[in-house]
Amino acid sequence: MDFEQADALNQAIRLLSLRHRARAAALLAPLGLHPGQEALLLELARSGPSIQTQLSEALGCEPPSVTLMVRKLEAAGHIRRAPAPADRRASIVELTDSGRELTGQIKRLWCDLAEETVTGLSAETVADLPGILRTLSGNVDAKGRHPHNDGRP
Structure with a gap:
């Protein structure tokens, strides 16, 4: 991949990440939440009480x-x-009734944010996106496990 293509790809990913986080923050603020807190609440809703x-x-x-x-x-x-x-020494964390109610609101906001994010894309592309994004995340996570074979450091 040449620099122009690499720069375009990296800039697009960076801008999407920044804008998505900012939009999520704007949607979560009226609920009294900051980005990241919704993920914790949704994880508890998915998995139940956890340490x-x-x-x-x-x-x-x-x-x-x-x-x-x-x-x-x-x-x-x-x-x-x-x-x-x-x-x-460990704490078990669980949702309260208030947390369960808030999780329902978060789920609605998350649906709205996802729909805003994929506006203009085909249903097929939208269906493929989670897998593509998981692959990209996995590639970044594996950065130390795939040394370059072309002489670069």
């Missing part, structure tokens, strides 16, 4: 970030923590 380490792995973020999100969401009454029976 913070599991949440960190599922969300792909560092444990201190999850701890901070959990504290803020607990203070807002959307989740609760309890010591894990098997390991008193």
